[in-house]
Amino acid sequence: MSCILHIETSTDVCSVAVSNDGECIFNREDHDGPNHGVKLGVFVDEALSFCDEAGTGIDAVAVSCGPGSYTGLRIGVSMAKGVCYGRDIPLIAVPTLELMCVPVLLGHDDIEDDALVCPMIDARRMEVYAGIYDRALTAVRPVGADIVTADTYKGLLDGRPVYFFGGGACKCMETIAHPNARLIEGVKPLAKWMFPLAEKRMAEGKTEDTAYFVPFYLKDFVAKESKKLI
Incomplete structure (x- = not known):
């Protein structure tokens, strides 16, 4: 099993979690958004500090990859890529x-x-x-x-x-x-629920090319579907 940092920013909610061996060991959520530009960096810093202080190394970063908000996904994926590059760990994409x-x-x-x-x-x-x-x-x-x-x-x-x-x-x-x-009612995409999907992808070796990965933006999907009607 692996220790994975999870980032979810596809809607107005900003959330970050850490899972270790099938258990969520850290979780932060902000439901007053969209505040991704303000909250995400703080949450990720807290999560990494938590893991470093506990001596738990991060093996991968999982990010919710859409469909969802263009701005939210862009911020989330950018942060995920930054952590992956900084720590030389793989990126996992989880469909929202x-x-x-x-x-x-x-x-x-x-x-x-x-x-x-x-x-x-x-x-x-x-x-x-x-x-x-x-x-x-x-x-x-x-x-x-x-x-x-x-x-x-x-x-x-x-x-x-x-x-x-x-x-x-x-x-x-x-x-x-x-x-x-x-x-x-009440179901929202949250980072704390990502670990079953992320751990499965990690075990199967389904990681992304960090440099070239692009999330599933709604605006791109709309443009693609609109072309079909022309």
Whole structure:
């Protein structure tokens, strides 16, 4: 197992955590943002000082890689790269929507075995950025920019329960209005939930080229999708 520094800045929340052998040993969060430019450096410095004083070396840095806020991701990835270069350690990218599934899958034992989970990041109006996963966190559908109507997820909902959560979920439930649609409130992407995904990637050798890594910016995704319509 490894000691990993985790950085999450994809939404208004700024959070930093450290995990060691499958346990979160340090955690800082700021929910009053977006304050990433002010808070992130302080949190990372505290985390590194904590590890240095405890004699726990950092083996890698994990960063939430989007989709998410352009500014937030840029700040988070820049900080992660700086620590990786300074300490000569690898960079791990954790997809934000997968990260959001972790507290749901670990904390809700009542979810049906055949259910799907759908993390949502709010865009505008009735638009969201969403992914669809099964309970093994296997993607049933790629991340997409969805305009939510009563029919958007109907094909999936007709066959099994689907749990919706994240910043874009609450505004959609009245529109989705299906008996198999479930809402889980209060789920945000936080650094303290990154460790199961980051440790798995570390064990599998799935690290990034620090020099060339670029996160999944929403603005780039929108531009790509818009070109398809031209």
